[in-house]
Amino acid sequence: MGDVILKMSGIDKTFPGVHALKEVNLEVRKGEVHALMGENGAGKSTLMKVLTGIYAKDKGRIFFEAKEVEFGNPAEAQNAGIAIVHQELNMMQQLTVAQNIFIGREFMKSKLIDDSKMNEEARKLFEKLNINIDPEETMGNLTVGKQQMCEIAKAISRDAKIIVFDEPSAALTETEIGELFKIIRDLREKQLGIVYISHRMDEIKVITDRVTVMRDGEYVGTLITQDCTKDDIIQMMVGRAIYEAPKEKSNVPKGAPVVLRVDNLNMGKMVQNVSFELRKGEILGFSGLMGAGRTETARALFGADKKDSGDIYVNGKKVAINSPQDAVNAGIGYLSEDRKRFGVVLDNTVAVNTTMASLEKFTSGLLVNARKEKRVAKHYARKLKTKTPDVDTAIMNLSGGNQQKVVIAKWLVRDCDILIFDEPTRGIDVGAKSELYQLMNELVEQGKSIIMISSELTEILRMSDRIVVMCEGKKTGELSIEEASQERIMNAATLRN
Amino acid sequence: MKKTKKRTQRLIALCALVILYIVFRLINPAFGTYATFVNIMDASYYIGLMAIGVTFAITSDGIDLSIGTVLTCSALISGSLITQYHVPVAVGLIVCILIGMAFGLLNGVMVSYMKLPPFIATLGSMMLSKGLGSIFTRAQSITWPQAGAPGGWFRQIFKINANGVLIPTGFILLIGIAAAASMLLNKTRPGRYIVSLGSNYEATRLSGVNVAKWRTLAYVISGTMAGVAGLAYASIYSTILPGGGAGFELDAIAGVVIGGTSMSGGFGTVSGTLIGVLIMSVLKTGLPFIGLQTHYQQVATGIVLVFAVFVDVINRKRKN
Numbered sequence: 001m002g003d004v005i006l007k008m009s010g011i012d013k014t015f016p017g018v019h020a021l022k023e024v025n026l027e028v029r030k031g032e033v034h035a036l037m038g039e040n041g042a043g044k045s046t047l048m049k050v051l052t053g054i055y056a057k058d059k060g061r062i063f064f065e066a067k068e069v070e071f072g073n074p075a076e077a078q079n080a081g082i083a084i085v086h087q088e089l090n091m092m093q094q095l096t097v098a099q100n101i102f103i104g105r106e107f108m109k110s111k112l113i114d115d116s117k118m119n120e121e122a123r124k125l126f127e128k129l130n131i132n133i134d135p136e137e138t139m140g141n142l143t144v145g146k147q148q149m150c151e152i153a154k155a156i157s158r159d160a161k162i163i164v165f166d167e168p169s170a171a172l173t174e175t176e177i178g179e180l181f182k183i184i185r186d187l188r189e190k191q192l193g194i195v196y197i198s199h200r201m202d203e204i205k206v207i208t209d210r211v212t213v214m215r216d217g218e219y220v221g222t223l224i225t226q227d228c229t230k231d232d233i234i235q236m237m238v239g240r241a242i243y244e245a246p247k248e249k250s251n252v253p254k255g256a257p258v259v260l261r262v263d264n265l266n267m268g269k270m271v272q273n274v275s276f277e278l279r280k281g282e283i284l285g286f287s288g289l290m291g292a293g294r295t296e297t298a299r300a301l302f303g304a305d306k307k308d309s310g311d312i313y314v315n316g317k318k319v320a321i322n323s324p325q326d327a328v329n330a331g332i333g334y335l336s337e338d339r340k341r342f343g344v345v346l347d348n349t350v351a352v353n354t355t356m357a358s359l360e361k362f363t364s365g366l367l368v369n370a371r372k373e374k375r376v377a378k379h380y381a382r383k384l385k386t387k388t389p390d391v392d393t394a395i396m397n398l399s400g401g402n403q404q405k406v407v408i409a410k411w412l413v414r415d416c417d418i419l420i421f422d423e424p425t426r427g428i429d430v431g432a433k434s435e436l437y438q439l440m441n442e443l444v445e446q447g448k449s450i451i452m453i454s455s456e457l458t459e460i461l462r463m464s465d466r467i468v469v470m471c472e473g474k475k476t477g478e479l480s481i482e483e484a485s486q487e488r489i490m491n492a493a494t495l496r497n
Numbered sequence: 498m499k500k501t502k503k504r505t506q507r508l509i510a511l512c513a514l515v516i517l518y519i520v521f522r523l524i525n526p527a528f529g530t531y532a533t534f535v536n537i538m539d540a541s542y543y544i545g546l547m548a549i550g551v552t553f554a555i556t557s558d559g560i561d562l563s564i565g566t567v568l569t570c571s572a573l574i575s576g577s578l579i580t581q582y583h584v585p586v587a588v589g590l591i592v593c594i595l596i597g598m599a600f601g602l603l604n605g606v607m608v609s610y611m612k613l614p615p616f617i618a619t620l621g622s623m624m625l626s627k628g629l630g631s632i633f634t635r636a637q638s639i640t641w642p643q644a645g646a647p648g649g650w651f652r653q654i655f656k657i658n659a660n661g662v663l664i665p666t667g668f669i670l671l672i673g674i675a676a677a678a679s680m681l682l683n684k685t686r687p688g689r690y691i692v693s694l695g696s697n698y699e700a701t702r703l704s705g706v707n708v709a710k711w712r713t714l715a716y717v718i719s720g721t722m723a724g725v726a727g728l729a730y731a732s733i734y735s736t737i738l739p740g741g742g743a744g745f746e747l748d749a750i751a752g753v754v755i756g757g758t759s760m761s762g763g764f765g766t767v768s769g770t771l772i773g774v775l776i777m778s779v780l781k782t783g784l785p786f787i788g789l790q791t792h793y794q795q796v797a798t799g800i801v802l803v804f805a806v807f808v809d810v811i812n813r814k815r816k817n
Contacts, residue, residue: 304703324702324703324704324705325705325706325707327705328704328705336703341697341699341700342699342700343703344697344700345693345696345700345701345763346696346697347696347763347764348692348693348696352689356693356701356704356706357704357705357706359686359689359690360686363685363686366684366685367680367684367685368685368686368689370684410704414705
């Protein structure tokens, strides 16, 4: 690590009603990868928005390359050499890679755009960064991982001295994460300062040099990554110790009836001859790498996408599932990995979202019985400990974990006994996570059965009674919790048949 | 949060309506007469009925461009049946509504089941209905039976002339239909589903809701109301020109937007729509009273439309 390149001290920011940042400090050195951690709402993004000129700070000072700076807008920060690679990429999908990288500062030949010059410059840039991408390729044809690399290249081409990565690995495959880390290490060699925001503890240990932890808008402390354990960091984040102890043995009684049987399910390349059984009161974990076909299996089973073939039996009876409607009628509920797109109707209230799947129960004559609807929504909000001012609040005003609880309530009101939870804790902070875990355990105790898709091995090992592992659209393993270990799961998950 | 904001826009529209009315009255007291009031009402019926219908299509995150020409098409065909083919008037009226309903069903099927973009699907049926109406009457204009003439009784649906006193029964009908539509949109299962799928189609589908069916219903309502609007137009203006009606739909859509319904779906207000339509009628009827020709109505409506949405945009920005 070299000299200090960025120093933020005593940064304070208040929004109407929220004290978002309370005298926060952050120091980044040249040639350092600095992790910024904290639960959702801890103030990480706000701090980065202050740094990049999107928000103006109320108090505090920012020193960049030993000079005090004050960025009025993102362009000023960018010109000074501070770049941010957002979680959601901001690329024009129809333009070429080179056109994207040089957008806003195109090379010109008299009055016309010089595309060949831009391609050439982009090629040189990629060579320098050891990235293998064709500059003339259309951006939309690249994978998310490659697009992210273009974003990094764009930042470098703007002479960035500090690059902020906002949860860069969230949408990447294991291989892509490897490539990303290679590039980040390269940038570290080149003496850039890197700020790395992530929720994934394992990555923090692998890639970062120091960790700064925030909690509730406050600066908690900075640690040297090598010298601390995962538990140290988590404890700083939540202010309490959480032990992610794996489950030791299955809680499903012997001879519990099979509630769901899937036979040779097929859908394109992503689901090939997948068969499994789910027992009453069981949490069946679905593990595998990104793109293994787990979500596709769930969607085909639920009728969200059209399956090619396969038989589904609920409580021993064969059911035809060709649409979500059929699945819901068979007692299957699906909690999507992408809550905002597929789970909730953001503009609608908590009550409306709660009754969405079973509105006929709340209709008397022609009209919806709003009073009954609210009563039931309130009942479930209490039961699931959903934090909401009241059930007339638009669901967009709730935190992720609480939105998730409303989606669960939706299926409980509908009396679904088979619940598919697809990445139920993604983007949810640690405290809300353990509440969801507890809720899932309560649900299976009441006789519900859960299929839980998760990319976090610790989560799989902590929650599942049995584990199905998938790889490239095929089921490559099935383990009881007693025999399962991280190593055995990863083995099956990387089994290329 | 979104709802309170939208209520503000409707409130702004209501204030604008009242202020416009008062301003016209102050400048020219003749504007305040009962006859003018009836004129304002007369100008509201067909646009108002169309606008109530298209509120459903817009709330479902769609659009219906065909309503203007569907209005003309159904009034032409049913008028021709009555005057040229001697079909009983009552049957003609029902046929008029059914033709609108049929076009609505066609739009609904194209959008929900054939998955065409609403703009394209309804643009297609706009042209289709425009042509079909003219073909049926061999490009002749149709004049519906006059009041007092045999078969002219249907005009009393929209206006009763009781010994020289005009009773705008159409207004009562319009309010009644608006109240029913508002209840349908806000208090019933079909309405709830239309709002939800307009806000988030996939999430609604994955909740096990038959989204294709309910989205189709939104267009059926829109088309049916265009048929009813055809009756209103025939009874107020008598003569239907083949190939006419294009452009009416834009007036109706403008009314919907001024009233506060979201063009991106997921929120609709029928009462707002009614206010939006009345603003346009007051402008249309009132501008000649202050010495401005009707061309100015379009200028004024354009300004009101842009202003109303601009206020909405500013509001949204401030809330974020």
